[in-house]
Amino acid sequence: MSVVDIGLLLMLVLFLLLGSGIWVALSLLGVGLFAIFSFTSAPVGMIMGTSAWGSVSSWSLAPLPLFIWMGEILFRSRLSEDMYTGLAPWLNRIPGGLIHTNVLGCGIFAAVSGSSAATAATIGRMSIPELRKRGYPEQIVIGSLAGSGTLGLLIPPSIILIVYGVSAQLSIGRLFIAGVLPGILLIGLFMGYIMLWALRNREHIPPPEQSLPILERLRRSGRLIPVIGLIIGVIGSIYAGVATPTEAAAIGVAGALLLSALTGSLTWSAFVDGLKGATHTSCMIVFILAGASFLTVAMGYTGIPRHLAELIDALGLSPYALIAALTVFFVILGCFIDGISIVVLTASILLPMVQQAGIDLLWFGVFLVLVVEMAQITPPVGFNLFVLQGLTGKNIFRVATATFPFFLLLVVAVIMIVIFPGLATWLPQQMSGR
Amino acid sequence: MMTDKRRGTARRFRRTSMRKLLNGLYIISGVLAALFLVLIAVVVLAQIIGRFFGFIVPSATEIAGFSVATSAFLALAPTLQHGAHIRVTLILEQLPQRIHRWVEVWCLGAALVLSLYYTRWVINLFVNSMRFGDVSPGLLAIPLWIPQLGMAIGLAIFSIALLDNLVIVLFTNREPAYRAGEQAGTAEDSI
Numbered sequence: 001m002s003v004v005d006i007g008l009l010l011m012l013v014l015f016l017l018l019g020s021g022i023w024v025a026l027s028l029l030g031v032g033l034f035a036i037f038s039f040t041s042a043p044v045g046m047i048m049g050t051s052a053w054g055s056v057s058s059w060s061l062a063p064l065p066l067f068i069w070m071g072e073i074l075f076r077s078r079l080s081e082d083m084y085t086g087l088a089p090w091l092n093r094i095p096g097g098l099i100h101t102n103v104l105g106c107g108i109f110a111a112v113s114g115s116s117a118a119t120a121a122t123i124g125r126m127s128i129p130e131l132r133k134r135g136y137p138e139q140i141v142i143g144s145l146a147g148s149g150t151l152g153l154l155i156p157p158s159i160i161l162i163v164y165g166v167s168a169q170l171s172i173g174r175l176f177i178a179g180v181l182p183g184i185l186l187i188g189l190f191m192g193y194i195m196l197w198a199l200r201n202r203e204h205i206p207p208p209e210q211s212l213p214i215l216e217r218l219r220r221s222g223r224l225i226p227v228i229g230l231i232i233g234v235i236g237s238i239y240a241g242v243a244t245p246t247e248a249a250a251i252g253v254a255g256a257l258l259l260s261a262l263t264g265s266l267t268w269s270a271f272v273d274g275l276k277g278a279t280h281t282s283c284m285i286v287f288i289l290a291g292a293s294f295l296t297v298a299m300g301y302t303g304i305p306r307h308l309a310e311l312i313d314a315l316g317l318s319p320y321a322l323i324a325a326l327t328v329f330f331v332i333l334g335c336f337i338d339g340i341s342i343v344v345l346t347a348s349i350l351l352p353m354v355q356q357a358g359i360d361l362l363w364f365g366v367f368l369v370l371v372v373e374m375a376q377i378t379p380p381v382g383f384n385l386f387v388l389q390g391l392t393g394k395n396i397f398r399v400a401t402a403t404f405p406f407f408l409l410l411v412v413a414v415i416m417i418v419i420f421p422g423l424a425t426w427l428p429q430q431m432s433g434r
Numbered sequence: 435m436m437t438d439k440r441r442g443t444a445r446r447f448r449r450t451s452m453r454k455l456l457n458g459l460y461i462i463s464g465v466l467a468a469l470f471l472v473l474i475a476v477v478v479l480a481q482i483i484g485r486f487f488g489f490i491v492p493s494a495t496e497i498a499g500f501s502v503a504t505s506a507f508l509a510l511a512p513t514l515q516h517g518a519h520i521r522v523t524l525i526l527e528q529l530p531q532r533i534h535r536w537v538e539v540w541c542l543g544a545a546l547v548l549s550l551y552y553t554r555w556v557i558n559l560f561v562n563s564m565r566f567g568d569v570s571p572g573l574l575a576i577p578l579w580i581p582q583l584g585m586a587i588g589l590a591i592f593s594i595a596l597l598d599n600l601v602i603v604l605f606t607n608r609e610p611a612y613r614a615g616e617q618a619g620t621a622e623d624s625i
Binding site for chain 1: 540
């Protein structure tokens with residue numbers, strides 16, 4: 001059997017296990033086992049034990065559960081209400097009006113939460129009923145929310161960037177900072193699109209409400225100050241190099257607890273629920289990482305990643321062609337499997353190839369996250385679509401059509417970071433030494 | 435001599451007490467997992483505070499790292515019960531009830547085999563660490579078998595939970611415990 005045949009066979013086994021409904025982490029283990037048993041004579045059990053231990057007992061993973069916990073605490077706080085009342089008075093007058101609360105709200109919440117679905121859910125809980133009440137068209141409300149929710153993945157802290165950083169052995173801090181400018185770019189694209197849409201569909205947009213006097217506006221936005229403080233504390237300390245991502249995450253947890261205690265939303269049951277949710281989510285992700293690290297070792301034994309890298313080298317494919325091919329591949333894959341699986345599979349199998357093609361791994365992380373964002377909003381498996389379905393009661397394909405323009409905007413963002421790679425790499429280069 | 439009725443009651447009693455025992459087991463490992471998660475935050479915060487006041491928390495890095503592993507593995511079973519481990523249910527959802535059940539049996543069976551194999555080798559890891567007296571780097575020199583034991587216990591309880599669900603799907607008409615959470619979208623909400 002040639003390496004190519006083995007690769008295809010393993011891919012078949014993987015899709016069989018995943019597709020039949022075996023849990024992702026165990027499917028990865030299963031494929032790894034199958035690969036080592038069938039094609040090598042390596043001591044499979046020993047490898048399994050050591051890879052499990054090596055991958056999960058590491059300091060670099062520590063920010064993961066902490067950032068998840070922070071998001072869970074804030075998800076249960078009054079932040080959702082405060083965000084809406086704080087942002088709405090300022091956005092009244094610009095074209096598209098209050099729809100922009102979705103984009104900006106998600107952008108701000110993304111800076112304290114690492115999850116895309118939680119971002120969409122937190123902001124949508126408040127903004128959907130408010131926008132509906134004022135008669136904004138459902139289509140654009142749903143689309144902008146599902147689209148902006150994906151900012152949770154890109155704007156630090158980002159769970160998926162931690163997963164990538166741990167798998168690819170990159171600095172989490174630098175990865176986080178690399179996500180900042182592309183995140184802002186996306187916010188700009190989304191808001192620009194909403195303005196254009198509003199100008200072309202004037203008759204569907206309710207007239208702006210009475211503007212509030214500036215002092216009243218400031219008073220209402222005052223509630224956002226603690227959140228902004230938290231963002232500066234977390235992202236700022238990483239950027240300035242005064243804290244490692246783990247330390248920033250621990251400070252974030254303390255800050256989130258303090259913030260929800262001060263606003264009176266930290267009941268015992270909210271605390272327990274948040275902790276429980278965080279425990280489950282981080283368990284799910286760490287288990288997948290453990291499975292993926294075993295798969296990485298197993299793949300190393302089969303020589304497939306190396307072979308793929310050589311193949312790319314022999315083909316003389318340009319990085320642009322490779323990126324284009326990968327984008328299409330990931331978007332198709334993203335219709336069926338979730339973002340975390342895409343990231344860990346990429347790290348196990350494709351990274352040597354990407355490196356061989358001369359692509360910067362930091363940049364590739366940002367690219368990967370953008371593509372995973374697309375996966376979050378493509379049917380039939382798009383987690384943000386499920387969230388919006390739950391919030392609005394519309395069926396998934398209606399939600400998906402409403403979201404489609406925002407999918408295209410993500411494509412634009414990918415094209416832009418390909419043309420201007422500095423968008424992702426410039427800011428991390430300016431970071432202080434740590 | 436027991437009457438039929440009394441025998442039935444006895445069986446039901448055994449069944450419910452078994453149920454309680456298993457649920458209790460999942461809850462205990464879940465609570466421990468949550469405590470280890472809190473420990474990560476506490477250790478890291480203590481280290482930060484220590485930096486300002488000039489004391490050091492010995493082996494903070496190692497303790498935090500080990501707690502990540504211990505927390506995650508102890509949480510395996512409760513996370514399963516809660517329906518928060520992700521899997522692709524796209525095809526599964528389309529299947530008619532009868533076939534669905536057998537595919538579920540396949541999933542649980544395969545998962546159980548994989549999990550048992552995994553457990554066996556993590557136990558092996560633990561035994562070796564104990565035999566050779568492996569310790570962590572850093573000030574405290576924590577024996578590695580301690581966190582590895584936590585992982586092994588978590589995986590063992592996970593295997594029990596998989597078996598538990600397999601028995602439910604095979605011998606009763608009830609749905610496995612994780613279906614409720616899956617349908618409510620618990621797993622999706624977290625990414």
